[in-house]
Amino acid sequence: MKQTGVSEEEIFYLLSDAKKRDFSYQRVLSSMCTYPHEVAVRAHMQFIESNMGDFGLFRGTHDLEKQIILMLGDIYHCGSVEGYLTTGGTESNIQAVRAMRNFSRDRGNYDSSEVRPNIVVPASAHFSFDKIADILDMEVKKADLDHEMKVSVDSMQSLIDENTVGLVAIAGSTEFGQVDPIEEISQIALSHSLPLHIDAAFGGFVLPFISANHKFDFSLPGVTSMAVDPHKMGLSTIPSGVLLFRDFEYINHLRVHAPYLTVDTQYTLTGTRSGAAVAATYAVMKFLGVEGYSKVVERCMDLTGHLVERVKGLGIRPVIDPVMNVVALEVPHPTTLRTKLSSEYDWHVSITQDPKALRLVIMPHLDIGTIDMFINDLEKALRS
Amino acid sequence: MKQTGVSEEEIFYLLSDAKKRDFSYQRVLSSMCTYPHEVAVRAHMQFIESNMGDFGLFRGTHDLEKQIILMLGDIYHCGSVEGYLTTGGTESNIQAVRAMRNFSRDRGNYDSSEVRPNIVVPASAHFSFDKIADILDMEVKKADLDHEMKVSVDSMQSLIDENTVGLVAIAGSTEFGQVDPIEEISQIALSHSLPLHIDAAFGGFVLPFISANHKFDFSLPGVTSMAVDPHKMGLSTIPSGVLLFRDFEYINHLRVHAPYLTVDTQYTLTGTRSGAAVAATYAVMKFLGVEGYSKVVERCMDLTGHLVERVKGLGIRPVIDPVMNVVALEVPHPTTLRTKLSSEYDWHVSITQDPKALRLVIMPHLDIGTIDMFINDLEKALRS
16 A cells, blocks of 8 residues: 555545446446446445444444335235345345255254254255355255256255255346246245255346246245345345345344344344445335335346347357346357457357356347347447 | 325425434544545445445446555555455454354364354454354354453463464554554464464554554464444445454455356455445545545544543543543543433443443544543542
8 A cells, every 4th residue: 555645536446447447338248237327326326335234333324224125025925025125136046055064963853063064955056055055064955957948846855954954946047047947946844844945146136027937935834045146136235135034033142242243133144234234125126015016027038029029030059048138149159159259259258067058148238239240249249 | 005105295204313322433532433534435336236245247346445455455554455345343243253263174284064163352342252152163262361451462362272363453443542562472373383363443443643653464474364444434335344354364265156147256255346435435535635634633632631530620630641542531421421411411422341441432523622521521420
């Protein structure tokens, strides 16, 4: 750090210069984040100093947080819902699995000095579950997928053993946007008396707003927790994730004693937490309502349909018919194509792992003109 | 969630109403957070959509992050420094301890199926270390404090055993603002070949800017990692923590494979990360420089000195002579007094655990007039 500070003018010159090196979302078809809604941004600013880490000092912001949880309980069919705003899907998933592990351990279901507990997740689970295995020192067993990239219920069932502390299913997989057969998995969870966490980080703000009726939430009696991310399709600011529990029982297994604060215990992963993101999430959810989100999602689904129609004209097929606004395209040499699209055409896409395919996420920052420009460049890149 | 959205006007009426229920920082003497600097807020806004979770898409913001790490390496005497922006001290501490544990495990220093690894921390360690014990499934051994509330080096040494994977020392304890004898602890770490993490979440933006010369950073050869929080005395926006490592070796033990991103591995705890907080931290550090931060800290230390002088006039003594802008006051019935100050006088303070004392943090949002008003009310509350 320099001895003497530099002028505000120079700093904002440097920041603008840095910003030019960030890709514009208009060129990004690989991200599950997007521009936050302007109402979210305005609310974020108003609460910029608010710290949910000690919410006894910020009772107004904490009221907004409680209202977000209730609004989500309403969408996801859970009157008894409890939860809090996290930094995003990874934290929500860590905490959900930690709650499962601790719940089982605290009940004496396994002897932690002798046994390594495990969870069963779909092979399509986000890589945060590999972090979780490492962080929580647990085994993460991965169940096979069927030809539609949904988890095989039989495979899941066969992996459950006496050290299994919980199950995970995905509502909107990161790679394919697929939804697991959660109704059946809920039954399995109930029959084994295991908690079931739903990773709906992406799907949580998509599935309630599309016409297809996917059962994925607390309406299924086996579902005990959910991760949903307002900073993805919820159009809130970063960091806005939410972890929801069917009831307080699981949260209690996350508590540690918290001295010096206005509260006695803390069940969150982080200490200091952004109250700004709470206000932003509250504001955009109130502003859009079900109708507003439905329009956002319908537009993304229309764009996705348009994209799939156009690539079919090029002889390219999607790995699965898109369930939400995520598409994986079967193209020759996807990794090379991705590099070419980035270096020669300034389009930023990504790659699925198995099968290798070109992955696109059709977020609200895209429009039909941009999709058409992308497809024209894709066609050129495929030919050259 | 309602079917139909409500107007922007109504939303900001509801938000303003919520904000009135948040306590103003002017009445808060218990928080280590404060109003962020206006330059930080402006930068935060400019980068509101930036996501460091996939920094290949946000190369400009990532350059700012790298420059923050270099500026901090400069202050903390480490040319080889590596690190990243976290959500705050808790995440930084989790990740530092996880790196220690994995480093030891990956080298085969203990058999993870048989042994529960441990770390040795001061009894004054932040309660995030209790979370860490639970999350990482480790034992956290707490070393005794001396009469000055510094950790006893003898006690630390006596707790080290063959399953110890690292040591922690505190530069600015949450309760008393005390600094451990880190020079001696560094020697112990070296003699046992153990990594040493410094929790300087609060002290990191205080100690380099005061006249007293505390040795606490990478200038001590045993120190391998540090946690510092720009969103505390660094005057940045939430969430701005930093985890620093002396070199990349430890970070490598945090990596998991990251498909779908522009990077191959991810070593952070969260996935999506606020680029806005990166820009904010960069901006305020550049704007203030060493001279600017020194003025901020000097002012807080002057206010702390004034407060201690005035309470001594009331016959009240601090538990230790303040090392930084944190004061614990020996008062009769501190818990009752705290409640009275809050309910009758609208002053929000906190309580230390052992010994029980009235804890005050003299942050930049306070001024001499506010301190004097507080002491007048404290005097009344003590008498009644």
